[in-house]
Amino acid sequence: MVASSEPVPDKLLKIGTHTLDSRLIVGTGKYETLDGMRASLLASHSRCVTVAIRRERLYDGQGKNLLDFIDLDRYTLLPNTAGCYNAIDAVRVARLGREILKTLENPGFDWVKLEVLGDSKTLLPDPLATLEACSRLVDDGFQVLCYTSDDPIMAVRLKAAGATAVMPAGSPIGSGQGILNPNNLRIILEYLKSDDPDYPVIVDAGVGSASDVSIAFELGADGVLLNTAIAHARDPVMMASAMHHATLAGRQSFLAGRIPKRLYAQASSPEEGLITSRPHPSAGSD
Numbered sequence: 280m281v282a283s284s285e286p287v288p289d290k291l292l293k294i295g296t297h298t299l300d301s302r303l304i305v306g307t308g309k310y311e312t313l314d315g316m317r318a319s320l321l322a323s324h325s326r327c328v329t330v331a332i333r334r335e336r337l338y339d340g341q342g343k344n345l346l347d348f349i350d351l352d353r354y355t356l357l358p359n360t361a362g363c364y365n366a367i368d369a370v371r372v373a374r375l376g377r378e379i380l381k382t383l384e385n386p387g388f389d390w391v392k393l394e395v396l397g398d399s400k401t402l403l404p405d406p407l408a409t410l411e412a413c414s415r416l417v418d419d420g421f422q423v424l425c426y427t428s429d430d431p432i433m434a435v436r437l438k439a440a441g442a443t444a445v446m447p448a449g450s451p452i453g454s455g456q457g458i459l460n461p462n463n464l465r466i467i468l469e470y471l472k473s474d475d476p477d478y479p480v481i482v483d484a485g486v487g488s489a490s491d492v493s494i495a496f497e498l499g500a501d502g503v504l505l506n507t508a509i510a511h512a513r514d515p516v517m518m519a520s521a522m523h524h525a526t527l528a529g530r531q532s533f534l535a536g537r538i539p540k541r542l543y544a545q546a547s548s549p550e551e552g553l554i555t556s557r558p559h560p561s562a563g564s565d
Contacts, residue, residue, distance in 0.1 A: 292479065292501060292502055293477065294390070294422070294444050294479050294481075294502075295390060297327075297387070297422070299327050300326055301323075301325050301327070301523075301526070302501065302503065302526055303323055303492070303505075304325060304357065304481070305325045305329070305506060305509060305519070305522075306328065306329045306504070306505065306506025306507075307320070307330055307331075307345060308331060308506055308510065309506060309507055309511060313343055313345065313347075314348070316345075316348060318515075318516050319515045319516050319518075320354070322517075322519035322523065325354070325523075326353065327356075328349060328356060328357065329358070329359045329392055329506070330345065330346075330356050330357070330358055331361040332358045332359065332372050332373075332375055332376035351385055355385065355387045356385045357387055357390065357392050357424070358373065358376030358377070358380060358387065358388075358391050358392070359376075359391065359392035359393075359394055360372045360373055360391065360392070360393055360394050362394075363396065364396050364399075364405070364408075365395065365405075366395060366408045366411040369394070369416075370412055373391040373412075373416055373421060376391060377389070377421070389422055390424060390443065391416060391421050391422075391424070392424045392446070393409065393412055393423050393425045393442075394426045395408040395412050401451055402451055402452040402453070403428060404427050404428055406430070409425065409426070409427060409437070410436060410437060410440060413437055413440045413441070417440060417441035422443040423441070424442070424443060424446055425446060426446045426483050427446065427447055428447065428448055429447045429448060429449075429459075429467065431463060431466040431470050434447060434470065435470050435471065438471055438478065444480070444481055444501075445471060445479075445480055446482070446483035446504065447464060447482060447483070448482075448484040449484060449485035449495065450484065452484045452507075453485075453506075454484075454485050454487075455487030455488075455508060456487065457486065458482065458494055458495060458498070459485070461498055464482070464495075464498050464499075465499070467480060468480055468498070468499045468500070479501045480499075480501055481501060481502040481503065481504055482495040482500045482502070482503045482504070483504040483505075484504075486508045487508050489522055489524065489525035490525070491508075492505070492525035492526055493526075493532065494529065496525075496526065496529030496530045496533050497537070503526065508522070
């Protein structure tokens with residue numbers, strides 16, 4: 280029987296009531312121009328983009344509205360609470376985002392990417408304020424995609440608080456360091472998916488290159504969210520395309536199942552019928 284040359288079709292990414300046909304979510308900030316942002320979003324093949332819901336962030340230096348450069352028929356908007364440092368502000372910004380997206384009739388009005396930062400230098404999440412804000416937003420009817428550290432215990436608590444998805448950081452926001460602690464990500468995946476294999480875990484922050492994206496998917500992440508790696512690349516459009524292909528390659532590699540790592544070599548050719556004897560490992564050469 281000849282194996283098919285086509286990969287087995289992957290199921291779509293489901294996050295709460297939202298279904299996405301791309302597992303790459305991209306941000307809209309930090310681009311030099313809004314035209315460059317629009318071209319990069321298209322090259323990424325993403326169908327979901329994040330928008331920082333603060334009034335001044337919706338306009339650039341020339342007063343152009345960010346939303347005029349985003350195809351609202353193509354992309355589901357994911358409002359985020361970037362720049363918030365306490366639970367009160369995060370909840371307020373999330374509610375503002377909901378009202379803006381309702382006005383735009385965009386299907387993303389009922390969800391939010393929650394960020395509550397601890398300080399402006401590390402941009403690491405404040406775990407207590409994040410948990411508080413998550414609980415309040417869930418009670419308010421939001422589907423919360425929760426940015427957090429790579430601490431497995433906090434990830435478990437956020438899921439228990441009702442988070443629709445948990446989004447552990449690969450490394451600090453904008454650092455480009457990739458996934459610094461893959462073991463913690465493995466533990467998070469194990470803990471959160473033990474009773475619900477389809478619970479979405481999305482790596483958020485720290486991605487610097489296409490290989491970082493592939494690694495995240497090969498570890499078992501359901502999605503990757505990134506911004507700076509594209510926006511600050513020398514060629515953002517080319518990098519966006521690279522991230523798209525890395526998403527496909529990493530996800531297919533995970534689904535295909537990698538071979539186990541071994542200490543010693545294992546011959547890929549059959550050993551039957553060898554015409555020479557096999558040397559002992561300790562034998563020297565003449």
